[in-house]
Amino acid sequence: MSQQARSLQDQVARTEKGEASDLLKPLIQIEGVTKSFGDFVAVNNVSLTIYQGELFSLLGGSGCGKTTLLRMLAGFETPTSGRILIDGQDMTRVPPYERPVNMMFQSYALFPHMTVEQNVAFGLKQDGLPRDQVRQRVAEMLDLVELGHLGRRKPHELSGGQRQRVALARALAKRPKVLLLDEPLGALDKKLRERTQLELVNIQENLGITFVVVTHDQEEAMTMSTRVAIMNQGRILQVDTPHAMYEYPNTRFVAEFFGSVNIFEGPLLEDEPGHVVIGCPDLSVPIYVGHGISSREGATVYAAVRPEKIALSKEPPADATYNTATGVVEDIVYLGGESTYLVRLDSGRLVRVDLQNQTRSSEPELTWHDRVHVSWEHSNVVVVTS
Amino acid sequence: MTNRSPFLISALAFGFAFLYVPILLLIVFSFNESKLVTVWGGFSFKWYGELFQDEQLLGAAKISLLIAAMSATLATLLGTMAGLIMARFGRFKGRTLFSGMITAPMVMPEVITGLAILLMFVVLEELTGWPDGRGITTITIAHTTFAMAYVTIVIQSRLSQMDDSVEEAAMDLGARPLKVFFLITLPIIAPALVSGWLLAFTLSLDDLVTTSFAAGPSSSTLPMVVFSSVRLGVTPKINALATIVVGLATLAIVMAGYIMHRQEQQRKRAMQRALAEQDAL
Amino acid sequence: MLGGGGGAPKERRHPNSAGAATRRLGVGGRGLVIAIPYFWLLLFFLAPFLIVMKISFAEFQVGVPPYTPLVEWVDDQYLQVRMSFASYFYLFGDELYVAAYFNSLKIAFVSTLFALLLGYPMAYGIARADKSIRNLLLLAVVLPFWTSFLIRVYAWIGILKNNGLLNNFLMWIGVINEPLEILNTEIAVYIGIVYAYLPFMILPLYSTLEKMDMSLLEAAMDLGCRPWKAFLKVTLPLSVPGIVAGCMLVFIPAVGEFVIPDLLGGADTLMIGKVLWAEFFNNRDWPAASAVAVAMLVFLVVPIMLFQGYQARQEAKAKEQG
The missing domain is CATH 2.40.50.100 (RNA polymerase II/Efflux pump adaptor protein, barrel-sandwich hybrid domain)
Structure with a gap:
């Protein structure tokens, strides 16, 4: 963990206790959000605050509600009750195409009929950015993920790791306030995953964009995150730094799930x-x-x-x-x-x-x-x- | 694992012989000099010559092609909407009835659908004055109705294979739903649209029963003309026509197969290249 | 979805959460997309059946249209409803019709059985063939479907005639001395139906057999099952959905078949499709033709419902598996 991340953790801790003079501004506020599908309650009265610059992980097993929560942040699901604020603005019912957040999908969801460049440019074009700016930003993004030489390839001509980086570049191109990542490393093999973890953290720290990551892998959450929320059966059991989560679990479930x-x-x-x-x-x-x-x-x-x-x-x-x-x-x-x-x-x-x-x-x-x-x-x- | 049991191989051989021998015989006898279909009288193109001088057949073929093109296009439009509804719209009021109406035309005996749609036209004309008589318009409508069911199935199955997070990604990047459909969904399912159109075209071109009900006196399609001549017995001219139809269909399918095969090869090669690069890293 | 542990697919695939894209089309856009094909099908598919139903209760008359109105204003005062069951009495009173119905069911049933007996081993053979030739074989099954149905039926006339190719061949090799009477019999109709509908039997069978995990068979054999028994205990039960679908796709249209019995069958080959055709085109008795159609539908309601139930289940399954 970098020193930068460590000091952010301290600052978050002070802000949560309300004792710092340099209080952090909450970027995402989830207030009493519940989402049910028929009789099934996927997310149950969840409240959560995430601060600017954090790499926040939502950790839990299958069907714990973490993905539903992420999809509500992206706007693909509407909460049954409760509110979601992003940067102070109520986003609860704002459609996905009007939210200042972008998402990196588990399947990457690259557009198969477009080249890498066109994929990355897609979001910028939707914003009506002038052509030369689009081109410049696309080049910048592809350099960031070290894919500058593959811009004209189609997704099926890329390896798994390359696709993952295209998906990252595409989601970052619009400089969102928040980047949502759904199992970002889930489809990679073990060796690639470890390298990509570090790359992801580096990019996050360099750009200063807040990341919210959904994962089922506690090791991944532990190595990457500034803070982790553990979810089970639609509820959040504990929100803490990885260190505190490991040393001071608040329930038996957390102790057993996290290590x-x-x-x-x-x-x-x-x-x-x-x-x-x-x-x-x-x-x-x-x-x-x-x-x-x-x-x-x-x-x-x-x-x-x-x-x-x-x-x-x-x-x-x-x-x-x-x-x-x-x-x-x-x-x-x-x-x-x-x-x-x-x-x-x-x-x-x-x-x-x-x-x-x-x-x-x-x-x-x-x-x-x-x-x-x-x-x-x-x-x-x-x-x-x- | 492959199972080379002699039973399966002979079943396949017999089955394919059963499927193809009649067609092959048709083709062979279309080049027969003799008027007797069952006796070989030497090689000749004369029935093809006669075929191309038969004004009635040619006129009917023209009508059939026109109707097929129109109804295939309409059926593709409607079928794409219906496929989208079935695959993407979730629950809505009347969904059960809708999906019933989609699948029923595929299994309904044609004499029933044909009779039903004809009576519908008659009643409509009584009430509104439209359609004024029966002809190309009514046949096109009838064909569109049964062909759209097939197109719907093709589109629906393509859509449900498609990763819907691709559409969500486009929306997440700021595209509104209508734009998502035209920029993302439509290009991705384009091949299914083409095969749906071709399927509808073939179905329309081939239909006899529904057409006979929906047709007026001045609008005989190719199958209607063929049917009335076949009822009188076998004529080598029809053999020649059959050969042309089979030839065109085979050509189209072989071409489509070749194009798909080549695309697949290209895709494989690109994939291998990407993997090789990854290993080199 | 690619693998990975996230429980998302289950949550995502919940029926209420289908396609965010379309849910957000807005009421207007979504409603319009539903309305257009819906309206088309109501007008040109469902409503026509109601009209058939209505006309089946009318009486035949000479004129345009050739049936009496069901509902009529009498003296501009009374709404008179005249329902006539004449067509139905006629239908069930006449042995010819009853025989035609049962004969249609019999012919459809027997043809379906033969199509299954021929189609199953073929589908199985294709599903177990090398990957490289599998698609080619499948193409060969579908290819006839893209050529003309009418022409494929027509091809059999030349083969089955008394002086046709089959008889000539059999006499030439000395199996028979006199030509067999095949054309214009029910046997020709069986052959025609099996021939024309075989691809519809093979395709659904193939798609269930192809999806089946071969390791299941291997597991059964590993546990001591002989190949033939493994087939009966594992493959066959698992392919039931394909069998049902294939049989429905052959049986239902075969019951109402017109072209095949008309071209290949004899004057005494009674099938209901032919009867309906004759009522309508030769006798111009629209109420009778409608009653025949309604009665045929009643016979077919059960298999059609079965088929639709199957379709719905497949759809649900496809959704579940993503």
Whole structure:
């Protein structure tokens, strides 16, 4: 992540808290938007603010409503209720051809009967721009995506990656206030996808255009975005920076969707402002968590521990009152940079632990059927109530 | 996987022989010197000569071509609208009836549609004075009505294959719906329009039953003339006509096939070039 | 849609969300586009049927038009409605008509069966042929359709005649000593219908068979099914939609066929299309012809509905799959 993106994140955070002197102006305001198709509620009372210059991702699984939300921003669907403002103007019922936003489609939707140049020029011509300006802007855009030499080709004469860049150039040509991207990398193979991710972020930062990206790929959302909204069943569960989303998920669903996690379920035993204690039948000792939550004692809560934040050792930890258990290594998955250990606890519960492979040795320190202790710091646990 | 079972191969061989032998025999005997269709009397072009001197046949052919061109054009216009409605308009009041009226003419026995449309013309004339008598106009209307059903199916299936985000993209880039249709949708479905037109043209050119109902005394089409002469028995002149019709149809189809094949090859080559470039990156 | 995980297609394909482009045409434009073909079909397709219905209840008279009015003002005061069932009584009272109906159904049914028996292996063979020749074979199926129907039927006259090519050939190779009587019999009508409508049987069969995943058969065989059994248990059930469509496309028009029985059948080959033609053109009895048409429609309503239901399902399926 660039420094520029990082400072934007800070600024957004301050703006959201209302404490900055340099408050950001909201660019997109989604206010209580609901969209239903017959009985099916695709988007359920969503409110969201996106600021100028952000690369914002809408993340979720199939049918979570993220694409419907994007299509409402583009104007292809009209909300059943609620409002959408772009740059302060109510856009709820404005047709797509009058909105200051452009979209890059999942299928790219290039016009098959037009050359690359004609595709990029299409939007500019609709605005009635003079010819020489159109030509100049098209050349500029094709240079931006490094396709200057392919202007006279038709879409079917291009590779997948080239088509994707034509679609990007076409959508950027009108200099929209917002660019909407529907699974922009979905149709590319893995290697190309990683390179294109970086290119996309670079272009976004250089042009300063706000991007709203729909994706189902949490890694993609994590590497590209300034902020992410996770959606499920038409609702937004959490809006945060990728870092906050990963370290402080607010629900079990978010914790599990955004990275892998071990979830321990149990009753809340102690609820103090600075810490909580959870009784967990899967472990022999209770779980101590270094932050408070607002719930009543006795309620069932979930403690989430990321696999890379768990220590694995043959020796018992120094302090064994909390956050530890014993078990047997059942499986080891070698992944190159790290290995995943699946440990069967004495309670029968399986726990996933990720360890860095810091030496080259083919003989790991821990091996199958070793009896081990798992443990973690109380600052590395997050408690969620749902 | 290909299945080279002898059963399938012989079924194909028999089936194609069944389809083509009668046509081939027609062609062979059109060059027969003898008037007896079943006895070979030597090679000759004489029936072609007679064919081109038959004023009645030539006049009927002219009428048929005129009607076919007009009704194919009308049917393409109406069928494109109907195809658009079926593929893109979603639900509207009366959609069920509409789609019923689209598919029904394709399966309805022609004697029924022919009779029905004739009675319609008679009633209309009684009420409004139009159409004044029956002839080219009424035949064109009747042909348009059944041909448009076929055009609709062709256009509809092309439209539903088309990625509709292409249209959305055009709208997203600022084109109004009418402009989207003429700048994007129409050029993309143009090949379907051409095949729809050709289909309608052929159907019209070939129709006998509906035409017989809708025709007036002065407007005999080619199939009507052929039918009345065929009813009296086989004549080599009709064989010659058949050969010409088959020849033209084959030529047109082979040409269309060749053009499509070449386009496909070009497309493949371009694709390979693009992929090669990508790998080189 | 290209692959990828986004759940969008399902949301997008919701019936209410069809084509944003057209929804935004505005009420005026959209309404006009619907109105023009709709009006045309109402005027020249639906209304004519209502008129046929109406005239079937009229009585024959000599004059122009050759039927009595159904509704009439009497003394400028009373609206008189005269419905006559004469044509229908006549129709069902006369054995000739009843026989013609049943014979038409029989001939259509038998021809459809033969077309299926010949068409299915052909469609299957084409669908399983090498990709390179598949299109060529398909073209060969369609090609006759682009030439004249009338001429293709006509071609059989020369073949089936008593001194025609088939008889000459059979006598020449010594299978028979006397010419077989084929032309002007029902057999000639069967041959003609199968011949003329075979492409309509093959095409829908082909399109279902071609879409079928070959790995299904391979899976069945892998699980121990013999090829013939795999065909019966996997291919055949999956191709039912194609069979239904193909049979409908042959059966329905065959019931009302006129040209084929007229040219190839004999004077005693009764088919309803021929009867209607004769009532109308020879007897000029429009009410009777209309009643024949209405009765034929009643016979065909079930298969036509079946066909339309099938069409609607296919459409829905196509939409679902995008």
